[in-house]
Amino acid sequence: MGEEEDKQTILETLQKKKGKSKFYLKDxxxxxPDMKARAVKNLVNKxxxxxxxxxxxxxxxxxxxxxxVGKQAHTEED
Amino acid sequence: xxxxxxxxxxxxxxxDRITDIGPRYYEEFYPPIIKKNKGKWLxxxxxxxxxxxxxxxxxxxxxxxxxGGCRLMSISHIREIxxxxxxxxxxxxxxxxxxxxxxxxxxxxxxAMALKDDLLSRKQPGGCYKFPIGGTGASISNIVHTxxxxxxxxxxxxxxxxVKATLDVLFDQWENMKLPAKLRVSMACCxxxxxxxxxxxxxxxxxxxxxxxxxxxxxxxxxxIPLAVAACPTGAIKPxxxxxxxxxxxxxxxxxxxxxxxxxxxxxxxxxxxLADTEGDGIVLMAGGKISNRIDAPKFSKVxxxxxxxxxxxxxxxxxxxxxxxxxYSADANxxxxxxxxxxxxxxxxxxxxxxxxxxxxxxxxxRDPAYYTWRQTSxxxxx
Amino acid sequence: MVEFKHKxxxxxxxxxxxxxxxxxxIKREHESRMENPKGIDFQTPQKCxxxxxxxxxxxxxHGRTHWKHGGIVGVFGYGGGVIGRYCDQPEMFPAVAxxxxxxxxxxxxxxxxxxxxxSLMELWERRGSGLTNMHGSTGDIIFIxxxxxxxxxxxxxxxxxxxxxxGGSGSNLRTPSDCMGESMCEFACYDTQEICYQLTMEYxxxxxxxxxxxxxxxxxxxxxxxxxxxxxxxxxxxxxxxRDDIRIDQEAVKAYVGGEIKPNAGAHASRDWGAxxxxxxxxxxxxxxxxxxxxxxxEINTPECTRCMHCINVMPRALxxxxxxxxxxxxxxxxxxxxGAQMATLGVPFIKIESPYDEIKEKVIEPIWDWWxxxxxxxxxLGELIKRQGMQKLLEVTGFKAIPQMIQEPRSNPYVFWRExxxxxxxxxxxxxxxKYHQR
Ligand code: HEM
Ligand code: SF4
Ligand code: SF4
Ligand code: SF4
Ligand code: SF4
Numbered sequence: 060m061g062e063e064e065d066k067q068t069i070l071e072t073l074q075k076k077k078g079k080s081k082f083y084l085k086d087x088x089x090x091x092p093d094m095k096a097r098a099v100k101n102l103v104n105k106x107x108x109x110x111x112x113x114x115x116x117x118x119x120x121x122x123x124x125x126x127x128v129g130k131q132a133h134t135e136e137d
Numbered sequence: 138x139x140x141x142x143x144x145x146x147x148x149x150x151x152x153d154r155i156t157d158i159g160p161r162y163y164e165e166f167y168p169p170i171i172k173k174n175k176g177k178w179l180x181x182x183x184x185x186x187x188x189x190x191x192x193x194x195x196x197x198x199x200x201x202x203x204x205g206g207c208r209l210m211s212i213s214h215i216r217e218i219x220x221x222x223x224x225x226x227x228x229x230x231x232x233x234x235x236x237x238x239x240x241x242x243x244x245x246x247x248x249a250m251a252l253k254d255d256l257l258s259r260k261q262p263g264g265c266y267k268f269p270i271g272g273t274g275a276s277i278s279n280i281v282h283t284x285x286x287x288x289x290x291x292x293x294x295x296x297x298x299x300v301k302a303t304l305d306v307l308f309d310q311w312e313n314m315k316l317p318a319k320l321r322v323s324m325a326c327c328x329x330x331x332x333x334x335x336x337x338x339x340x341x342x343x344x345x346x347x348x349x350x351x352x353x354x355x356x357x358x359x360x361x362i363p364l365a366v367a368a369c370p371t372g373a374i375k376p377x378x379x380x381x382x383x384x385x386x387x388x389x390x391x392x393x394x395x396x397x398x399x400x401x402x403x404x405x406x407x408x409x410x411x412l413a414d415t416e417g418d419g420i421v422l423m424a425g426g427k428i429s430n431r432i433d434a435p436k437f438s439k440v441x442x443x444x445x446x447x448x449x450x451x452x453x454x455x456x457x458x459x460x461x462x463x464x465x466y467s468a469d470a471n472x473x474x475x476x477x478x479x480x481x482x483x484x485x486x487x488x489x490x491x492x493x494x495x496x497x498x499x500x501x502x503x504x505r506d507p508a509y510y511t512w513r514q515t516s517x518x519x520x521x
Numbered sequence: 522m523v524e525f526k527h528k529x530x531x532x533x534x535x536x537x538x539x540x541x542x543x544x545x546x547i548k549r550e551h552e553s554r555m556e557n558p559k560g561i562d563f564q565t566p567q568k569c570x571x572x573x574x575x576x577x578x579x580x581x582x583h584g585r586t587h588w589k590h591g592g593i594v595g596v597f598g599y600g601g602g603v604i605g606r607y608c609d610q611p612e613m614f615p616a617v618a619x620x621x622x623x624x625x626x627x628x629x630x631x632x633x634x635x636x637x638x639x640s641l642m643e644l645w646e647r648r649g650s651g652l653t654n655m656h657g658s659t660g661d662i663i664f665i666x667x668x669x670x671x672x673x674x675x676x677x678x679x680x681x682x683x684x685x686x687x688g689g690s691g692s693n694l695r696t697p698s699d700c701m702g703e704s705m706c707e708f709a710c711y712d713t714q715e716i717c718y719q720l721t722m723e724y725x726x727x728x729x730x731x732x733x734x735x736x737x738x739x740x741x742x743x744x745x746x747x748x749x750x751x752x753x754x755x756x757x758x759x760x761x762x763x764r765d766d767i768r769i770d771q772e773a774v775k776a777y778v779g780g781e782i783k784p785n786a787g788a789h790a791s792r793d794w795g796a797x798x799x800x801x802x803x804x805x806x807x808x809x810x811x812x813x814x815x816x817x818x819x820e821i822n823t824p825e826c827t828r829c830m831h832c833i834n835v836m837p838r839a840l841x842x843x844x845x846x847x848x849x850x851x852x853x854x855x856x857x858x859x860x861g862a863q864m865a866t867l868g869v870p871f872i873k874i875e876s877p878y879d880e881i882k883e884k885v886i887e888p889i890w891d892w893w894x895x896x897x898x899x900x901x902x903l904g905e906l907i908k909r910q911g912m913q914k915l916l917e918v919t920g921f922k923a924i925p926q927m928i929q930e931p932r933s934n935p936y937v938f939w940r941e942x943x944x945x946x947x948x949x950x951x952x953x954x955x956x957k958y959h960q961r
Contacts, residue, residue: 079363083899084692084731096894097732104730107598108151114600114691114731115592117405119329120900121600121691121731122364122592129361139562140670145677150597155680157725163629163714166637167704176703176712180838183787191705199705207543209665211550211570212642212651219635219642230638232631232655234700234749241705261545263536274788281658286580287573288606288622288665290590295580297543298535305538313791328858332658335862336753370859370900400858405590413585428753430745430760432808432831435752437862449581450534472794473785473806473831507861 065091065102070111073125080129081115081122168229170199170243186314187270188253190246200242200249204256204268205279205304205311208236209287209297217259217267225252235279235321237272271312275319277463278311280304282324283331285343291401292326293343293418294447299455300324303341306456310463317470317479320463321427328400333428338476339459340423340438345399347417348392352409353379357388360407365390368406373397420445420455424462425477425488436477439485441492443499458494465492490521523555526568527575531582547574550651564648564674565667566616573652573666576614587614594621594669596676600731601695602687603672619669620650624688625662625679626721629714630701640683648675659738660698660749661688687729694727695738702743702761707837708830709743710761710846711874717741719878720886733890734897744842745830751851751865756903757886758851758865759874763843766823767832773839774799774819785835803832847873850885852915853904863904868915870926885919892918 285296426438591605611618650666688696702713740751751758811825851865
């Protein structure tokens with residue numbers, strides 16, 4: 060699969076999830092089971108760089124989700 | 138206040154963006170005497186508490202004055218440190234891992250002694266030292282700590298305040314080297330323990346004792362329930378329906394209260410699950426840990442007081458209990474013996490007797506597998 | 522006189538006593554911001570220090586924090602380096618309603634010159650609260666308190682003008698940190714600053730972008746005294762050590778015995794412990810009893826020495842570590858959350874620490890990361906993975922041979938899970954062949 064298709068798979072999987080907008084990096088491994096963990100990581104981070112995904116940090120753990128989606132997204136805008 | 142741009146364009150965040158450049162190269166900040174003698178230091182000697190002479194193979198001498206710092210430091214205070222560093226240390230200064238500041242004076246002991254007098258003469262308006270000197274050798278060094286009520290969302294106590302109160306009480310042990318060995322005190326304001334308190338001679342730990350409240354009316358609007366459920370390390374949170382007084386049914390969560398370990402992770406994920414509580418929150422004291430491999434292996438600190446209420450602003454029960462442990466240890470331990478080594482030699486039952494600490498069932502470990510290894514599997518013990 | 526909006530009687534009680542008062546210090550910053558002799562156009566509200574004191578006073582009154590967490594704020598493309606922070610009483614304390622933290626990657630060894638410090642201070646005074654932590658527990662410089670829009674502005678100025686980057690937080694490599702090591706300490710067995718810097722630079726991507734199931738820490742201690750506590754708080758702990766003889770200066774030993782040099786570098790000088798007794802204080806406390814002193818010559822039986830540092834700490838002018846130096850690598854320390862605290866476990870008893878550190882990167886760090894990324898559960902630290910899958914697995918991943926140095930004692934149960942390939946003939950057997958000799 061090409062990179063664009065992989066990105067599409069990620070976006071579609073995320074859009075399908077109801078009631079939950081933030082995911083652990085490991086959850087992305089499952090979306091692309093044939094890819095090496097490191098490659099998935101690089102792709103996810105690239106998508107953040109392109110502005111389609113964004114990080115959420117608890118201070119100790121980082122979650123990742125679609126940009127601007129999630130119940131706290133609004134309250135956290137300045 | 139008018140907004141002034143740095144040049145950053147929010148519409149084009151990647152434009153001219155510089156990333157992944159790391160810290161500055163440390164060697165830029167070495168004083169010349171360190172650049173020259175790095176790796177070739179011969180020995181050091183503590184001339185008096187807080188003042189260390191370091192001698193290199195080349196014969197060069199470096200005088201280091203260690204002063205305590207509040208971890209929370211204003212830039213006005215840092216600028217005063219810079220002014221001192223410019224005057225006495227050719228513009229170089231360093232911090233230690235325990236939030237102390239070290240002024241490094243090359244070559245001249247006289248200059249170092251002049252610096253000492255200068256430092257001690259600087260006081261805050263309330264009479265506190267700006268630059269207390271000490272923390273070397275068999276003393277109590279600065280207390281490392283976390284954020285507390287100043288800046289975190291899960292603390293069960295304040296960090297800077299408990300530390301200030303404790304250091305005021307232990308100040309004599311900071312500026313002298315009278316203890317059998319060094320004694321390290323650390324503070325963390327919740328059980329996440331952002332600081333390395335678990336291996337300290339004495340650890341002050343903030344602890345909650347009540348599970349989170351649930352803001353049922355708002356939780357589904359403010360939080361994602363699956364995330365709150367997943368946040369809990371003990372699996373205590375489950376999705377649940379809740380009926381509001383007006384009869385509407387809302388999605389919420391329930392907390393299996395006996396399973397809650399009061400960590401606050403749920404509140405991190407979900408602002409509708411606050412757990413701070415005036416009566417519930419307070420202090421745990423731990424003792425007997427160490428990091429160094431000297432003589433024996435590093436040790437964890439053990440819980441010796443399960444709970445002390447918050448008594449801000451000065452936490453007198455906590456500080457007198459700590460002081461009593463320090464004094465008892467100081468009077469009873471052998472030279473070079475760390476607090477934990479002393480407690481193990483005399484036996485923990487004797488530790489409780491000598492330190493006049495009450496033993497309660499809370500102090501017996503029941504947390505998962507390792508607990509068993511802390512119970513006694515022998516008939517050998519001491520009567521107290 | 523600069524005015525303070527909030528009455529703070531409780532925290533004002535922390536303005537007396539000998540130890541430096543952080544309350545006085547925050548007030549000082551408020552005064553400096555209000556007087557503002559340089560005419561700075563503050564980008565974070567000018568009165569934030571005053572409001573911070575107000576929030577703190579309220580917490581002292583209530584016995585409860587007034588901060589909320591905010592996870593989305595950060596700088597674009599980085600998963601760490603920023604902690605989002607909101608006040609839960611924004612109307613009462615508008616100047617700290619948004620009061621986020623930045624973690625700045627500290628220079629190794631925490632050395633500074635005043636020029637660089639001033640550039641940091643100037644930036645933080647103009648764009649932030651003027652309050653810092655020097656330093657946070659992981660080692661970073663912590664800038665406490667700025668508004669959301671300022672995060673990118675600060676990052677931009679810091680990278681463009683100060684050549685300085687943020688540190689780590691979240692599920693990534695955390696800012697590595699080190700002891701002062703060779704820069705000033707004669708006990709150091711390798712250059713802690715150099716390896717700390719080189720690995721920080723090598724792994725910038727892992728430091729800034731989430732790569733792992735949870736946080737990962739390297740810490741570098743130059744010797745077994747462990748001043749940065751690597752053994753208790755890092756996933757890979759580097760502890761300096763050596764393989765050859767402790768170097769002994771017999772004349773200096775005699776000087777210690779004769780009372781000419783203060784024992785333990787003068788660390789016990791404020792109390793009268795009596796005359797130095799080498800037999801009792803050094804020979805007798807050596808944990809392996811590998812030292813002897815006949816009144817004239819000190820001898821150490823090197824193969825028995827475990828390099829605990831005690832004798833060297835007591836007589837630094839007479840004893841120095843050996844010359845064949847390197848480090849022991851220990852793995853998997855973590856805080857008590859969740860399965861109880863763990864000290865790091867010895868996995869590589871000895872390795873040379875030499876730039877460019879290829880063996881460490883290729884045989885240790887990267888294979889371990891690959892393993893943990895594949896097998897680690899969400900929020901599982903390396904130490905927990907090692908516990909769950911066994912120390913054998915760690916050795917399999919790193920390729921180091923099992924040796925008795927790695928353990929305290931051998932197992933006390935015989936329940937070895939033999940692998941099929943370790944047993945001659947494997948596990949598949951012919952039941953009919955067996956039945957020829959054994960009735961049903
Ligand atoms: C579940 C575990 C943890 C959570 C949820 C957590 C969360 C946080 C949060 C929210 C902060 C921000 C405080 C502030 O500046 O407002 C923080 C700070 C920090 N945490 Fe943690 N933490 C956890 C465990 C740890 C551990 C185990 C360590 C270190 C070993 C650590 C090290 C730090 C450090 C160094 C800081 C920077 C501020 C400071 O030094 O106090 N954290 N943590
Ligand atoms: S120890 Fe707990 S309360 Fe304190 S700063 Fe860390 S996470 Fe916050
Ligand atoms: S405080 Fe911790 S243990 Fe208790 S419910 Fe919340 S997440 Fe679970
Ligand atoms: S760990 Fe060892 S080398 Fe590093 S500063 Fe401490 S005593 Fe020196
Ligand atoms: S380093 Fe420790 S084990 Fe080795 S000789 Fe000295 S005291 Fe004994």
